[in-house]
Structures are given as C-alpha cells and as structure tokens.
Amino acid sequence: MYSFFQLIKRHKKKSVVFALLLIVYYFCLPSDLFKDPTATVITSQKNELLGAQIASDGQWRFPHNDSLPDKFKICIVQFEDAYFYEHPGFNPISIFKALKDNVSSGEVKRGGSTITQQVIRLSRKGQARTYLEKAKEIILATRLEFRDSKEDILAYYSSNAPFGGNVVGLDAASWRYFNRDAHQLSWAESATLAVLPNAPSLIYPGKNQKRLLQKRNRLLKKLLENEIIDSLTYNLSIAESLPEKPYALPEIAPHLLQKVATTNRGERTQTTIDSKLQERANYIVKNQYNVFKQNEIYNASVLVLDVHTRKVLAYVGNTPTDRAHQKDVDIIDKPRSTGSILKPFLYAAMLDAGDLLPNTLVTDIPSQFGSYNPENFNKEYDGVVPASRALSRSLNVPAVRMLQSFGLDRFHQYLKQLQLKDLKYNANHYGLSLILGGAESNLWDLCKSYASLSSTLNHFSETSSAYYSNEFVEPTFFASETINFGEKSTEKTLFDAASIYLTYESMKKVNRPQGDESWEFFDDSKQIAWKTGTSFGFRDAWAIGTTKDYVVGVWVGNADGEGRPGLVGVQTAAPILFDVFDILPNSDWFAKPYDEMREVTICSKSGHRASTNCDITEQNYVQNSGLKTEPCPYHILTHVDATETYQVNSSCENLSNIKHKSWFVLPPLKAHYYKTKNPFYKPLPKLRLDCMGENQVTMDFIYPKKNNALFLPKDFDGKTNELILKITHSKPESSVYWYVDKTYVGTTKDIHELAILPKKGKHTITVVDDFGNEVKRLISISE
Incomplete structure (x- = not known):
C-alpha cells in the first residue's frame, strides 16, 4: 500500500x-442508450398481444423487452457473434481478420463487430463507419460489458435492431412477419429473424427471397453442425416457407389501446383483459352490428367487469363500422341519455329509506306534473301495480310518481354518491324527467355502480354482515393495480344489503328478449339481475346486468345521436347482453342478507304490511327499514248480505244474516284502470235500497288531466272536433251534472262521458252528482 x-x-x-x-x-x-420513441403496446392478463399503436416516428418499435426466447438468443449468437459469451465487448481476432480483408481489398468488406459493438453502433445512429468511430465503439462496448450483463446486452440488441422497412426490434418483427409472439417462433422462424438485421435494406420478406433463404438455411446448417438441433428438426426447418409480406398487428381491443395511450404512451402495458372473452365479445358485437346497420344503427359498446376484483375483462368501445359512422369513437366513456337505466337506483333508495316495501302497490294512472306529462311505453295504465313489477316492466308513470313522492333532491343526492360524473347539474335542472332519461351518464359509470352494489352484497355475506368503506371504487384495466375496498364497517356505504338484494330480486324478473323468454324453466339457466333503458327519441338503447361474479353493460345507438325506430333496449341491447353472459361462467345467486332483514306479515293484495282488515296474508322477509312503512290502506271491513251482492246494516237485515267481509277497495280513478287489467276485481257493493245510511261516494276525472293544455284538431271540412270529457264514479247509476265556467252543459248517467266544444282560452269544468259531491278541472284550449 x-x-x-x-x-x-x-x-x-x-x-x-x-x-x-x-x-x-x-x-x-449514457445511462439510457436508446431514447427513440416506442409503440404503445397493450397485452392481456396473460400477456397476449391485444394491440399496438405505432411510435411517433412512424416505426414499429416495441418498448424494450428483457425477456428473450432461447431459440432467438441461440440463433443470433451463432450468426452474429459466436464468441459473445467469452469476449470483453470486442473480439481482437475478428477485428484483425476484418482489417486484413479490408486492407487487401481496398474497401470495407467486413466489420468484425461483436453484438456489443453493434448495440453501441445502433445507439449512436447516424455515425460514419470509420476506423475512429470503430475505436469509439470498442471503448464504449467494453464499458457496456462492465455495466450490464450479457443477457441485458442481447436484450438491447433484440429490441433495437432493424428488421426491414419500418420494423425495429424482435417483438415487432415477430408479429409483423409471423403474426405471433417471439416465444412461439419455430427454429426456422427464429433463424429468419436472426439473419435479417445483418442486411435489413437488402433482405426483406417478400423480396430477395433466394438470398434470405440461403442465409437462413446456412444458419440452420450451423445449428445442426454444432449439435444444437437434430437432423429431423433441421430437415423440417429448411422445409418451412419464408414470410411473403408483413401481417397487420392484432386489433383485439383498439379502443382500450387508445385509452391506455392517453396515459401510458410508448409503454408496454399489461391489462386485465381476458383475450378469449374479448375476442368472443367482439364477434358478438360484429354479428349484431351486421343486423343493426340494416336499420341504420351503426354503433354499440360492451363492458364486462369482474365484481370481486373490479377489473375490466372485456372492453368493446365500438362496432367495426366505418369512419363515416365514427368507428374510432370510444362510446364507453361518452355521456348518453340514461333512459330508464336509473330506475333500479330509485327503487333501492326507497327501500333503503323505508318508504316502500318490495311489492307495495304504486299508482299507475294518467298523470301530469305542471307541463310534464309522462307516459308508459305501451300507452296503457294499470291503476295500481306492485312496485317490483313496475320496475321489472319499466313502467314510466309509477317511476315518476315514486320519484315525486321520494323527493327529487333526495334521490339526486343518492346518484351523486354513486359518483356518476356526467350528472353535472342540480336536481331542479333535471326535474322529474331525471328518472326517464333527463340526465346523462356513460357505460363505464353505470357498470361501475352496479358492480359496487353487487360487491356490497358479496362482502356482506363473506364478512359476517360487514360493509367496506371504499365500495364505490373505480374499476381498473391495469393488471398492476389492485383495488383497495377500504376498511370494514358496520355502517352501510350507500344502500343496505337488503335493499340491494330485494332490488336484484325484482330485476331478475324482467322479461327477457325474444327467444329467451322460457329461461326460468331450465335448471341450468343463469339468474341475472338486469335492466334495459331507451332514451327519448329512440337515440340510446341500454342493457346492464349483474350476477354475483360479473357485470355486463351494453349500449347501442348512433354516435352522432340520430334516433332510429326500433332502437329499444330490450330489442337491441338486451340480445347482446345475454349473448355475452352466455360465454361467461355460471354464477350462484346472491346470498340473502338475513341480518338486514325481518320477517313480517304482508298483505298479499297490496304488498303493504298487513292491517287487521287484510284477509289474505303471507310471511315475507323485508328490509329492516321497511318496518316503518304504513299498514295496508286498501282493505276495509264492510257488512254485506249472504250473497255479498249488497252492503247491509241492522236497519234492513237480521244480524244473523249479515256477513262481515274484508274488501279490497281502490279510489275510483285507480279502480277504473285497475279493473281493465284485473277482471276479478270487485268494486265495493252498493248499499241495498231498503237500508238506512250512506255509502261514501267518490268520483274523479279520467280526462282531461290536471292543468292540461289542449288543442282541438279540425276535420278535412274545417270543422273543429269536440272535446270528450270523462269521469269515473263509485256509483255510476247516479246522475252527474256538468258545468263549463258555471254554465250548465248537460247530465250523464251510467256512462259519464260528455262532448263539449269550448272556445279558445282557459275554462273550469265542474261536475256535481246527486249526493252533492263536486270535482273540478282547469283546462286551457289553444288553436
């Protein structure tokens, strides 16, 4: 020292x-040898190539890959640098031989470069091939050998070597020339790619086939002589043909690729996509597109989520249409009118708040709310209908009336907690049309919401009745991400488990599309909670379904918003939904969350908690909050004769002959529509004429509706049509007296309809019966 x-x-x-x-x-x-832009590459959950976006300089140059297939490593070393694993970055013997040949010939005939030197030369692109440059390469090559392993140097070479045309690197070359991953190449294919970088401008697949074949076969012969391959493998390999022209790269998830490129441009990204499921979903969408385009419907999208991991399993952003119909637009995250797809959230919110039991009768009659006049899709009314059936049949009028009863602001707050990002305005901006498509959302957010509800149910049953604080988390398509559901809690996140379960039980009963109606008669049929939606003007068709394990969402329509006849959720989106569920594994149905439910006595006819007057009851499990709902208001105790034809009392009948009967009674207007769908409905019997006392008499308008603005059309001869007034009366045999603006206009009996011809302007219609009962209706006539 x-x-x-x-x-x-x-x-x-x-x-x-x-x-x-x-x-x-x-x-x-340099710490980074290569700074060239690279292609954006996405792979499946099993690292299968889904698609790639060319680098910004127009080269098919995949991101650096440290994983090299053994066959290619052997081929490239045997062809380019047989002493690669022995030399320190340069080979003096090769350099001496090259120098001797070049001096004797008077020109540069061979370089004597090692693979390490070639890596340096590739990184110093554009440098003249002089002896000074060669000296620099040798110095840098030795430094590279000190810094990185031999395997790293091979990876540098294979990722950046030119393979002809605009193809750079082994990964891109393997897909462009053989349409498969480099790890799947044969010996002949690996040898072909090993010889290409040696002269990429002269030897190109599809051209110079003879020279390329000779080089490949010489390399294969060397592998045989060095006992790397046997004679059988050699003979089979030289029999393989050369690639004729480059293949197009896979386009299995093109819209996901463009989404990933916004945040991970130039990177290789492993996604959560199941490639087989993605390809089958693509095929389903393509087949349906070929049908839809006959009706000038050109776009559709499909999203499949794993409920347990919240990972995206399939992402079909659009149909394989053309540029004129915006094939490159990713519909999945675009705001569209929701139609009826939000109705299950309202049903769940009302259950959760204790405002409703699953089968409580809700009103379904012609209704008007200011200038808003909602109608059912079939233009018919049931009078009253169980809430669960109103949801499964997607009835509009009951939904609007339920929203009015529940509270617009109150429901709007629930939707905000679902984190629907396209819900940008306050509740009053949307009004009651919020529940029928007055708002916008996108397929991503809606699927996310249904997945969160399903996951809430799963976690509740898996954790002995606990909730998670971060249940409504964003799904992911990055394989590297793991969803954090937060901390366990006894407090619900948004809806309690029972309300979600009961909502799904109702959604399970939605009528399936044509050809799949008898699903419930087959033991192995899939139980799916699902809902469709159709926006105003037939512009958007939705179908979203969930099982314990998966959520599938479908949107169909035109990207430019053009409506088309027949663009209805159950006819266009639902078939795709069930086709996709058919290729997914079967799932068990959700476990019933007993800890959030109570068994109570329910009135079978009204769906309310049974009152003392309910004659037919049943025991049902309902959500805990349902215990505060009102008892059945529709059953009254009445006294009738032995034949149940008349009401009687002690003034006209012996007590021994009087029957005490529970009777299901609806208000007149509800009863008017209810009995058209329920022929066995019996109105309350009339009081027998010889009996003293009065029955409660009720009447109500059928038409016109409240605050109705009416237009009276004219015939071809110019004559204005009359306005037909209609009321319903609990005693139709009574006489009813009609007045327009306090002017008597007529009397009706039995059938209470009257034709009038009012003048332009506002009028008050007044109806009075024999018992002094009175109802009024304000109308406005325009020309």
Whole structure:
C-alpha cells in the first residue's frame, strides 16, 4: 500500500491524467442508450398481444423487452457473434481478420463487430463507419460489458435492431412477419429473424427471397453442425416457407389501446383483459352490428367487469363500422341519455329509506306534473301495480310518481354518491324527467355502480354482515393495480344489503328478449339481475346486468345521436347482453342478507304490511327499514248480505244474516284502470235500497288531466272536433251534472262521458252528482 502511494506521489501528473481517464471512461456511456420513441403496446392478463399503436416516428418499435426466447438468443449468437459469451465487448481476432480483408481489398468488406459493438453502433445512429468511430465503439462496448450483463446486452440488441422497412426490434418483427409472439417462433422462424438485421435494406420478406433463404438455411446448417438441433428438426426447418409480406398487428381491443395511450404512451402495458372473452365479445358485437346497420344503427359498446376484483375483462368501445359512422369513437366513456337505466337506483333508495316495501302497490294512472306529462311505453295504465313489477316492466308513470313522492333532491343526492360524473347539474335542472332519461351518464359509470352494489352484497355475506368503506371504487384495466375496498364497517356505504338484494330480486324478473323468454324453466339457466333503458327519441338503447361474479353493460345507438325506430333496449341491447353472459361462467345467486332483514306479515293484495282488515296474508322477509312503512290502506271491513251482492246494516237485515267481509277497495280513478287489467276485481257493493245510511261516494276525472293544455284538431271540412270529457264514479247509476265556467252543459248517467266544444282560452269544468259531491278541472284550449 505504501509503495502504491509512493508511486502516485512520484508520478503525480500521470496519476491525475489516469484518474481523469478513468472518470471519463466511467461516465462515457449514457445511462439510457436508446431514447427513440416506442409503440404503445397493450397485452392481456396473460400477456397476449391485444394491440399496438405505432411510435411517433412512424416505426414499429416495441418498448424494450428483457425477456428473450432461447431459440432467438441461440440463433443470433451463432450468426452474429459466436464468441459473445467469452469476449470483453470486442473480439481482437475478428477485428484483425476484418482489417486484413479490408486492407487487401481496398474497401470495407467486413466489420468484425461483436453484438456489443453493434448495440453501441445502433445507439449512436447516424455515425460514419470509420476506423475512429470503430475505436469509439470498442471503448464504449467494453464499458457496456462492465455495466450490464450479457443477457441485458442481447436484450438491447433484440429490441433495437432493424428488421426491414419500418420494423425495429424482435417483438415487432415477430408479429409483423409471423403474426405471433417471439416465444412461439419455430427454429426456422427464429433463424429468419436472426439473419435479417445483418442486411435489413437488402433482405426483406417478400423480396430477395433466394438470398434470405440461403442465409437462413446456412444458419440452420450451423445449428445442426454444432449439435444444437437434430437432423429431423433441421430437415423440417429448411422445409418451412419464408414470410411473403408483413401481417397487420392484432386489433383485439383498439379502443382500450387508445385509452391506455392517453396515459401510458410508448409503454408496454399489461391489462386485465381476458383475450378469449374479448375476442368472443367482439364477434358478438360484429354479428349484431351486421343486423343493426340494416336499420341504420351503426354503433354499440360492451363492458364486462369482474365484481370481486373490479377489473375490466372485456372492453368493446365500438362496432367495426366505418369512419363515416365514427368507428374510432370510444362510446364507453361518452355521456348518453340514461333512459330508464336509473330506475333500479330509485327503487333501492326507497327501500333503503323505508318508504316502500318490495311489492307495495304504486299508482299507475294518467298523470301530469305542471307541463310534464309522462307516459308508459305501451300507452296503457294499470291503476295500481306492485312496485317490483313496475320496475321489472319499466313502467314510466309509477317511476315518476315514486320519484315525486321520494323527493327529487333526495334521490339526486343518492346518484351523486354513486359518483356518476356526467350528472353535472342540480336536481331542479333535471326535474322529474331525471328518472326517464333527463340526465346523462356513460357505460363505464353505470357498470361501475352496479358492480359496487353487487360487491356490497358479496362482502356482506363473506364478512359476517360487514360493509367496506371504499365500495364505490373505480374499476381498473391495469393488471398492476389492485383495488383497495377500504376498511370494514358496520355502517352501510350507500344502500343496505337488503335493499340491494330485494332490488336484484325484482330485476331478475324482467322479461327477457325474444327467444329467451322460457329461461326460468331450465335448471341450468343463469339468474341475472338486469335492466334495459331507451332514451327519448329512440337515440340510446341500454342493457346492464349483474350476477354475483360479473357485470355486463351494453349500449347501442348512433354516435352522432340520430334516433332510429326500433332502437329499444330490450330489442337491441338486451340480445347482446345475454349473448355475452352466455360465454361467461355460471354464477350462484346472491346470498340473502338475513341480518338486514325481518320477517313480517304482508298483505298479499297490496304488498303493504298487513292491517287487521287484510284477509289474505303471507310471511315475507323485508328490509329492516321497511318496518316503518304504513299498514295496508286498501282493505276495509264492510257488512254485506249472504250473497255479498249488497252492503247491509241492522236497519234492513237480521244480524244473523249479515256477513262481515274484508274488501279490497281502490279510489275510483285507480279502480277504473285497475279493473281493465284485473277482471276479478270487485268494486265495493252498493248499499241495498231498503237500508238506512250512506255509502261514501267518490268520483274523479279520467280526462282531461290536471292543468292540461289542449288543442282541438279540425276535420278535412274545417270543422273543429269536440272535446270528450270523462269521469269515473263509485256509483255510476247516479246522475252527474256538468258545468263549463258555471254554465250548465248537460247530465250523464251510467256512462259519464260528455262532448263539449269550448272556445279558445282557459275554462273550469265542474261536475256535481246527486249526493252533492263536486270535482273540478282547469283546462286551457289553444288553436
């Protein structure tokens, strides 16, 4: 040690120079050898190529890949640098031979470069091939050998070597020339790619086939002679043909690729996509598109989520249509009118709040709310209908009336907690049309919401009745991400488990599309909670379904918003939904969350908690909050004769002959529509004429509706049509007296309809019966 320091002191200048040279040598190699732009590449959950977006410089250059297939490594070493694993970055013998040949010929005939030197030359692109440059390459090559392993150097070479045309790197070349991953190449294919970088401008698949074949076969012969492959493999390999022309890269998830490119441009990204499911979903959408386009419907999208991991399993952003119909637009995250797809959230919210039991009768009669006049899709009314059936049949009027009863602001707050990002305005901006498509959302957010509800149910049953604080988390399509559902809690996140379960039980009963109606008669049929939606003007068709394990969402329509007849959720989106569910594994149905439910006595006819007057009851499990709902208001105790034809009392009948009967009674307007769908409905019997006392008499308008603005059309002869007034009366045999603006206009009996011809302007219609009961209706006539 002493002599070493003495040597330094004796030769200070030389030591300083030597130290400086060491420092220069240490820092002479850039930390990043290659800074060229690379393609954006996405792969499946099993690392299968789904698609790639060309690099910004127009080259098919995949991101650097450290994983090299053994066959290619052997081929490239045997062809380019047989002593690669022995030399320090350069091969003196090869350099000497190359120098000798070049001097004797008077031109550069061979370079004698090692693979390490070629890596340096590739990184220093554009440099002239001079002896000075060769010296620099040797110095840098030795530095690279000190810094990186031989495997790393091979990876540098394979990722950046030119393979002809605009193809750079082994990964891109493998897909462009053989349409498969490099790890799946045969010996012949690996040998072909190993010889291509040696002269990429002269040897190109589809051209110069003879020279390429000779080079490939010479390499294969060398592999045979070195006993790397056997004679059988050699003979089979030389019999393989060469690629004729480049293949197009896979386009299995093009819209997901463009989404990933917005945040991970130029990177290789492993996604959560199941490639087989993705390809089958693509096929389903393509087949349906070929049908839809006959009706000028050109776009559709499908999203499949794993409920347990919240990972995206399939992402079909659009149909394989053309540019004129915006095939490149990713519909999945675009805002569209929701139609009826939000109705299950309202049903769940009312259950959760204790405003409703699953089968409580809700009103379904012609209704008007200011200038808003909602109608059912079939233009018919049921009078009253169980809430669960109103949901499964997607009836509009009951939904609007339920929203009015529940509270617009209240429901709007629930939707905000679902984190629907396209719900940008306050509740009053949307009004009651919010529940029928007055708002916008997108397929991503809606599927996310249904997945969160399903996951809430799963976690509740898996954790002995606990909830998670971060249940409504964003799904992911990055394989590297793991969803954090937060901390366990006894407090619900948004809806309690029972309300979600009961909502799904109702959604399970939605009528399936044509051809799949008898699903419930087959033991192995899939139980799916699902809902469709159709926006105003037939512009958007939705179908979203969930099982315990998966959520599938479908949107169908035109990207430019053009409506088309027949663009209805159950006719267009639902068939795709069930086709996709058919290729997914079967799922068990959700476990009933007993800890959030109570068994109560329910009135079978009204769906309310049974009152003392309910004659037919059943025991049902309902949500805990349902215990505060009102008892059945529709059953009354009445006294009838032995034949149940008339009401009687002690003034006209012996007590021994009077029957005490529970009777299901609806208000007149509800009863008017209810009995058209329920022929066995019996109105309350009339009081027998010889009995003293009065029955409660009720009547109501059927038409016109409240605050109705009416237009009276004219016939071809110019005559204005009359306005037909209609009421319903609990005693239709009574006489009813009609007045328009206090002017008597007529009397009706039995059938209470009257034709009038009012003048333009506002009028008050007044109806009075024999018992002095009176109802009024304000109308406005326009021309």
